[in-house]
Amino acid sequence: MNTLYEPAIHFQQVHFSVNDKTILKSITGSFPKGQITTLVGPSGAGKTTLLKLCNGLLSATQGHIRIDQQPISAFEPTALRRHVGIALQAAPMIAGTVWENLALPRTLQGKKLSQQEATQYLEDVGLAKSFLHQSIDELSGGQRQKVSIARTLINQSSILLLDEITSALDRQSVQEIEKLIVTINEKYNVTMIWITHNLQQALTIGHYTWVMMDGELIEAGRSTLLNAPTNPRVAEFIQGANL
Amino acid sequence: MTYTALSLTLIFVCIPLLLSKTLKLGLEKDTLIATVRSIVQLLAVGYILKFVFNANSYSYIFLMVALMIIVATLNARKKGAGIKGITWKIALTLVAIEIVTQGVLLGFHIVPATAQYIIPISGMLIGNSMVLSILFLNRFIAEITSHKNEMELILSLGGTPKQAIHRQLISAIKASMIPTIESQKTIGLVQLPGMMSGQIIGGADPIQAVQFQLLIIFALLTTATLSSIMIGFLSYPVLFNERMQIFNTTNTRGNKM
Structure with missing residues (x-):
């Protein structure tokens, strides 16, 4: 990856294995600060594991990860997770209302979220104020994802990890979330790492792309690499995905 | 007979x-x-x-109670075999229950300090606590397995392990205590408790039998509360590592968690 940019996250020979099964092998590379980097590759490539390493839900078995130039181990776990937010794939929620879910990051710190702030965050993700007291069970898939993103924003993370947040949504919701990702990146200058199976999204929205296969980083660079991959495996994968 | x-x-x-x-x-x-x-x-x-x-020797009483605690621990630990150190956690809980209940009963001279009272009462309380521990562990492991996403969500937002597991812990504690509380609501209306029936058949005065039964059901409330809360709070920290990550929870059958 282009090293002209300051890295938000840097991996140096990172391995991850669980129960003697290797998930990630020798990952070396960086996610540029303030940019949107997409992670693409077939299922089982280790993309979600890589994201979970970035906010400390998992720890690398070998190698070094630096977040904003600091070794990841220098961060206290709860501080790291507020600094590097993650929107999980299934948009898990706690039982209750949209309000309770939005307030969760603050509640965990013993603080309160004002109604005004909650409304502002909802508007930021394109949801009306009327959703605030709606039950989580009444939301559509797209609305859940928006609440999940808004909730992550409340911690004011400078790095945001997005795990296949558009994979189960209808076309209109996908477009809305895509627009939202660009807006958040520009408005809050948040570094975003986004796992997607949609290569068109990676090409049009992502500034940079990592292509991962079988736990390895195969190719990384500007998203335009997807138009002209140098690696034959990547070329085959892109052809199969009908970009 | x-x-x-x-x-x-x-x-x-x-x-x-x-x-x-x-x-x-x-x-x-x-x-x-x-x-x-x-x-x-x-x-x-x-x-x-x-x-x-x-x-009527205290060493024999001590041996009998110790044996009850060992057997109850070995029986209950099977349900929580995936939780590191579950054996001593259950044993510690049962010892605490025995100390608290006998401490009150003997300390306030509610019952005489003889084998005839200490052993049957200990047996009832330890046995009940064993059943409750099994109920609690079953429910706790099932809650963790089915709500792993929710726990991961709370950790991912900067929550601590205690905050991440709070709902599952409370839910399992409540679920294991409800049968004790519910059965006490209908006690005497649907069936006469075993100990009371035994005393009545043995020729004791029914009022005297009821008094002893009340003593037991009050003590059971303490054992129910103490056993699930103690095992719960002793167990949850070992489900996370020092980086506040969830250990790999695989299943509810007591394999590696």
């Missing part, structure tokens, strides 16, 4: 055996094993208790 009269009660064993055979339920072998085991175990306990009561 004479042994001749007791042997006649085996008719109650013959009825299920005959019905099982006729209806091909296939329960004859298990029924016979259960019958033989209950005869041997209860007679053995009867003779041991007779010996301990006659000896």
